[in-house]
Amino acid sequence: EDKRARLQQLVAPFLLRRAKSEVAKELPALTEQIVHCDLNEVQDSLYEREKSKARKLVLENINRMGLKRATMQILQSLMRLRQIANHPLLVDEDYLAGSGKFDEIIRNLSNLHNEGHKALIFSSFVKHLDLVAKWLDDEGIEYVTLTGQTRNREAVVEEFQTNDSCRFFLVSLKAGGVGLNLTAASYVLMLDPWWNPAAERQAINRAHRIG
Numbered sequence: 334e335d336k337r338a339r340l341q342q343l344v345a346p347f348l349l350r351r352a353k354s355e356v357a358k359e360l361p362a363l364t365e366q367i368v369h370c371d372l373n374e375v376q377d378s379l380y381e382r383e384k385s386k387a388r389k390l391v392l393e394n395i396n397r398m399g400l401k402r403a404t405m406q407i408l409q410s411l412m413r414l415r416q417i418a419n420h421p422l423l424v425d426e427d428y429l430a431g432s433g434k435f436d437e438i439i440r441n442l443s444n445l446h447n448e449g450h451k452a453l454i455f456s457s458f459v460k461h462l463d464l465v466a467k468w469l470d471d472e473g474i475e476y477v478t479l480t481g482q483t484r485n486r487e488a489v490v491e492e493f494q495t496n497d498s499c500r501f502f503l504v505s506l507k508a509g510g511v512g513l514n515l516t517a518a519s520y521v522l523m524l525d526p527w528w529n530p531a532a533e534r535q536a537i538n539r540a541h542r543i544g
Contacts (some may be wrong), residue, residue, distance in 0.1 A: 387413065418434065420434065422460075438465065446501075451520070455522065456525055462503045474500060479505065479513075481507065510536040514542065
């Protein structure tokens with residue numbers, strides 16, 4: 334009994350699992366593309382100003398409190414810069430000059446819609462999804478949304494899976510990265526890279542599965 338307990342303790346951290354390619358051999362190959370987007374001129378100027386301010390503030394906090402205690406300020410500054418790179422409206426509701434990335438997003442969504450495809454649209458920021466939703470509303474394009482505030486998850490999933498007119502599913506990465514079967518989608522858009530690539534892989538697997 335002691336030896337069995339010891340063995341269980343030794344192997345407990347490990348999981349034996351098969352790759353998807355071994356289990357689902359008929360699944361179509363997954364094609365991935367990274368699209369690099371330039372900031373527009375006004376957005377780029379704002380980004381550089383914020384980056385200079387953030388660098389100054391972070392260095393001051395490190396000198397005053399030490400690196401460990403300044404970690405939160407560093408993370409907050411990086412998050413703000415990420416949001417500006419997505420769309421400055423995420424941090425400044427009075428901003429009017431547009432976003433290079435957002436222009437690329439709507440160009441791709443227009444193409445997918447015109448070609449009759451369905452797509453999942455993931456973002457780490459609900460405000461970013463809100464901007465996409467506003468554009469879809471203005472264009473009269475049907476979509477559904479799943480965030481941490483969504484209560485009728487099953488109904489939202491069913492609408493996307495069965496309604497041919499509902500082309501896009503806007504999903505918060507944290508709320509919809511696991512536990513969903515969204516095989517009606519043939520494309521997955523990750524609007525902003527997440528710090529954990531495994532979370533992105535899980536999100537993509539909502540669509541890239543047998544079904």
